[in-house]
Amino acid sequence: MKALVLSGGSGTRLRPFSHSMPKQLIPVAGEPVLAHALGAVARLGVTDVGVVIGGWEREIAEAIGDGSRFGVRVTYLRQERPDGLASCVALARPFLGDDDFVMYLGDNVLPDGIHGLAAEFRARRPAAHIAVQKVEDPRAFGIAELASDGSVVRLVEKPEPPCGDLAVIGVYFFTAAVHAAVAAIRPSARGELEITDALQWLLDQGARVTAGEYAGYWKDTGRPEDVLACNRRLLGDLCREVRGDVDAASTLSGPVLVEPGARVVRSRIDGPAIIGAGAVVKDSHVGPHTSVGRDCLLNAAGVADSVLLDGATIAAVPDLRGCIVGRSATVTGGARRVHHRLMVGDHASVELPG
Structure with missing residues (x-):
């Protein structure tokens, strides 16, 4: 298995800090958020990691280096402009080949680890396995509707009114089947290739997509209050x-x-x-x-x-x-x-x- 860690995006909700540094390098508990992400995938035993970067290539490379301090080998993949999570998968195709991979959003922190999710994926080996967690306001997230066996029935982006409370969070496991899905979809109304559209395409083609409910701590560090909350949680250890x-x-x-x-x-x-x-x-x-x-x-x-x-x-x-x-x-x-x-x-x- 390989890993694809996404470290692009403008981080508008973290201004003024994201004016002068990438949001993934904001420190929590003494380490950049991106370092916590690399540590999480390294603990799965993954050693080949592609890091998608945008305009902060030099700063991220200086902070992360070749990945050796995390026990991984980092390959940097330059994305000219942020145009959707699925476009990152397309960009990384030469690096990923036909290997299974975990995609981890580099501004997310899951300090309790993702071993359970990885084990579920390896045991069941669906085309895709996504992490979900119950949230108070489903209107702010992509929401997964599940069957009783954990299979995904439908994905809805920021539903109004809410059709469930299981939000798709920042960890995805894929087989090579996702590449056909990414190639088949078209940009959304906001001009991006959405990973939810790729997952829905897999469902429409009859492929199996499953979800695992993540019971540990999860935080998207997209706002200052999230950075502080995450810092509190990690310092607790x-x-x-x-x-x-x-x-x-x-x-x-x-x-x-x-x-x-x-x-x-x-x-x-x-x-x-x-x-x-x-x-x-x-x-x-x-x-x-x-x-x-x-x-x-x-x-x-x-x-x-x-x-x-x-x-x-x-x-x-x-x-x-x-x-x-x-x-x-x-x-x-x-x-x-x-x-x-x-x-x-x-x-x-x-x-x-x-």
């Missing part, structure tokens, strides 16, 4: 490890990871939290569910339930909560304790009133 320097005047409570080269001076860190390599935390309080990126500086700062990207600086701001602060951005202010919730893009400077 953190183990305490101190590889940097923590002085005697500082206190660590709970699972805290202090990476090499990081320094904690006269500060309190309440886990789960990550202090990235080279970061300096001085006279500050880092609260639970916070990821502090590499080379960040916190001075007389208080931050909780937040993600600070590499090189961010927080100074004299005692109560930041639910924030995402971009790379090399600076947030400064007076000592007045007022709760602030900020979304600050890369290299921005924000001065709060004292």
Whole structure:
């Protein structure tokens, strides 16, 4: 089996961050979302991974490299413009050949793993096997209607009114039968080759398409609030490890990871939290569910339930909560304790009133 990991798309819901970096490189729990996706497919025993990239080729290649740190071999597949998930399959045909493959959307996180889904696919070997999960608002998703044996009867995109609550989430398993489907369909009303149309084509041709209900945690990290929620969930699995320097005047409570080269001076860190390599935390309080990126500086700062990207600086701001602060951005202010919730893009400077 091979893997196809999709890392294109514009990420409009993650602006301002997606103006200056691909959404798949937004970090959660200290690693880019895309790294979590590659780890998930590697744990299936898959070693050949095609990564579909768009305009952020250099940035993604720098972050992921050849895939060896995940135990996989990465082949980059350049997509000139995002025109549908099925078009990614067509683009990857020379790489995929006639092998079975798993397609994983690179902005989705499933930390509980996808071994069960893979086992179902291998045991039953339908033309396609899709992951589904119950959602509160079916109108925002592609919805699968299932027979009692788990076979897919029909796929409906963003139904109004809802015809079920099983949303198709970001993991698909395919045999080579999908290539005929992709070649046969035409662009949708929005001008894209939809993977749901390819799946429906398979159904119309009498092929077997099945679904597995995913019981684990799943998050599409398409919005800032999703990034923060995912960061909270992944930090919940953190183990305490101190590889940097923590002085005697500082206190660590709970699972805290202090990476090499990081320094904690006269500060309190309440886990789960990550202090990235080279970061300096001085006279500050880092609260639970916070990821502090590499080379960040916190001075007389208080931050909780937040993600600070590499090189961010927080100074004299005692109560930041639910924030995402971009790379090399600076947030400064007076000592007045007022709760602030900020979304600050890369290299921005924000001065709060004292």
